[in-house]
Amino acid sequence: MSRMPMGQFYPADSPMHRLDPRVKLVCLTVFVMLLLFTTNWLGLGVAAAGVLLLVGVARVPFRVLVRSLRMVFYILAFAMLINVFLTPGETVLFSVGFVQIATEGMLRAALMASRLVILVMASSLLTLTTSPIKLTDGIEALLRPTPLPAHDIAMMMTIALRMIPTLAEETEKIMKAQKARGASFSGSPLKRAKAFLPILVPLFVSSFKRADELATAMEARCYRGGANRTKLYPLHMRRVDWFALCAGLLFCGGLAFLQIIW
Numbered sequence: 001m002s003r004m005p006m007g008q009f010y011p012a013d014s015p016m017h018r019l020d021p022r023v024k025l026v027c028l029t030v031f032v033m034l035l036l037f038t039t040n041w042l043g044l045g046v047a048a049a050g051v052l053l054l055v056g057v058a059r060v061p062f063r064v065l066v067r068s069l070r071m072v073f074y075i076l077a078f079a080m081l082i083n084v085f086l087t088p089g090e091t092v093l094f095s096v097g098f099v100q101i102a103t104e105g106m107l108r109a110a111l112m113a114s115r116l117v118i119l120v121m122a123s124s125l126l127t128l129t130t131s132p133i134k135l136t137d138g139i140e141a142l143l144r145p146t147p148l149p150a151h152d153i154a155m156m157m158t159i160a161l162r163m164i165p166t167l168a169e170e171t172e173k174i175m176k177a178q179k180a181r182g183a184s185f186s187g188s189p190l191k192r193a194k195a196f197l198p199i200l201v202p203l204f205v206s207s208f209k210r211a212d213e214l215a216t217a218m219e220a221r222c223y224r225g226g227a228n229r230t231k232l233y234p235l236h237m238r239r240v241d242w243f244a245l246c247a248g249l250l251f252c253g254g255l256a257f258l259q260i261i262w
Contacts, residue, residue, distance in 0.1 A: 008165050010128040016058035017129050020241040021138025027248030028126050034255045035119055040262040043255050044114050050251055051122050058129050068124040069117060076113055083109035132158045137235055151225055159214070163207075170206050174199050 011017075016024075035047055055065060069076075087105030127135070136158040143150035175185065178198065185195045 008127065009131050010060050010064060012059045012129075014057060014059040014129070015240075016054060016125075018240075019129075019244055020235060020237055021130050021134045022141055022235065022237075023241050023245045023248070024126055024130060025135075025138050025142060026245065027252070028122060030249065030252045031122060031255075032119060034252050034259070035115060035122075038115065038255060038259055039111065040259065041111070042262055043258045044111070044118065046258065047118050047255060048114070051118055051125065054125060055121075058125060060125070060128050064128070065121055065124055068120050072116065072120055076116055079116070080109040080113050083112055127161060132162055135161070137231065137233075141235055149225075151229070155225075163210075166210070167203070167207060171199065171203055174202050174206075 031047070035044075038044055038047065055062060084101055084105045087102065087108050130138070136154045139154035139157060140150045143153060175183075178195075179185070183195060183198070185192055187195075
């Protein structure tokens with residue numbers, strides 16, 4: 001669990017790592033919005049090709065990115081089963097009573113699964129190529145023109161992302177301690193679910209303890225939100241950042257065009 005890449009930063013020297021975080025945030029937001037409305041295989045294929053191209057540019061090992069799919073495997077499997085069994089269709093492949101499997105249901109399940117896989121990989125690529133500090137600065141810079149508390153929102157999102165691998169590591173430690181005392185996490189899914197219940201209480205206690213310690217440390221360092229704060233490395237858009245932003249938006253525009261004409 002501690003090796004899950006969601007919320008972790010993979011250090012490397014690549015063009016993706018050197019891009020301005022605001023460019024990556026804007027492109028990812030537009031890409032996700034268009035991907036949710038993409039309902040044809042051509043658009044999903046183009047989107048998948050774009051994500052794989054960015055993975056190569058980012059120099060992130062593909063196996064590291066694939067680990068992020070473990071977190072949504074059960075959700076993905078459940079959603080696929082729902083679409084397979086509950087989607088009516090004219091071409092029925094299998095039917096027993098009121099349960100039937102149609103070609104349309106299988107195609108819809110495959111389409112939904114492909115969309116979710118691309119979405120998770122693109123989101124993981126953002127956190128893998130952007131450090132938490134840069135991610136905070138990018139979110140704050142994008143929200144600053146709005147009336148929202150930009151710095152507070154950016155800080156909360158960054159802390160939440162940073163706590164994902166920490167909680168995963170803490171869960172793994174509790175599981176090892178439970179195994180040392182004779183607990184078993186194998187067997188049927190129902191048995192494994194019951195075995196995880198004793199882990200929730202110490203995990204919640206540890207989470208609140210970590211949150212309290214973090215708040216105390218921030219107060220001891222006179223943290224007062226974004227009031228009168230300066231930045232050691234202020235963000236500046238370079239030519240390559242503007243080029244990447246235009247290329248990303250053009251790519252998203254191509255996805256929207258494919259969805260319209262398909």
